[in-house]
Amino acid sequence: MPDAPRPIPNAPRPARRVITDPATVEQRARDAARENVSFRAWLKFRCETSDPEVDALVRETTDQVWRHIDCIACAQCCRCLSxxxxxxxxxxxxRxxxxxxxxxxxxxxEGTGDQRAFNQxxxxxxxxxxxxxxxxxxQACRDFPYLHDPGFRHRMLxxxxxxxxxPVIYNTLELLKRRLPWRSRGGR
Ligand code: SF4
Ligand code: SF4
Structure with missing residues (x-):
């Protein structure tokens, strides 16, 4: 569980509704899978926006989304990730x-060396x-979901x-598809 900003009840909403329910997020992300593959390919190979500009937009969008998501109520990363x-x-x-x-x-x-992880x-x-x-x-709990790290377009897989x-990643991706000039360049 990361050091997420606490939700702000009256924070301005992003233009798109933020989906917080984990089951709905999973279904929507599955539905968007093909579109996301195409978005990744565009961002990685054809988008002319520089890496620092993309990273800054990702950070800003992430923070905007995160104000509407309560990580303590979600805890999906604690349930599902190794x-x-x-x-x-x-x-x-x-200690x-x-x-x-x-x-x-x-x-x-469980595991050894760099492969060590919780065993449950x-x-x-x-x-x-x-x-x-x-x-x-x-540290891995603090860093997830890595959206403030540099090199977003190279880590999209x-x-x-x-x-x-x-939910933070899903909603951030959905907003980024609208904020970057992907659709105007033929993306769907
Ligand atoms: S994965 Fe475990 S240790 Fe990490 S934040 Fe969640 S409950 Fe805490
Ligand atoms: S899965 Fe994402 S939204 Fe849920 S607790 Fe972890 S970082 Fe927060």
């Missing part, structure tokens, strides 16, 4: 739970719909996949 872990994540969580690194690893971790889905620290280790959660589960 959360990767590094040494620092494991040490921090082990919080008063476990040795060995004990923590045996209880909660939903995440074992998702309790009553909330993160029980929030201030010590792994993974983001399209995540759009099935994450």
């Amino acid at each position: 959360i990767t872990l590094d040494d620092r994540d494991i040490a921090r969580l082990a 919080r739970l008063h476990l040795s690194i060995k004990q923590f690893t045996r209880r909660y971790v 889905r939903p995440c074992p620290f998702l309790q009553s719909g909330a993160c029980s280790v929030y201030s010590d959660r792994p 993974g983001l399209l996949e995540f759009s099935l589960l994450c």
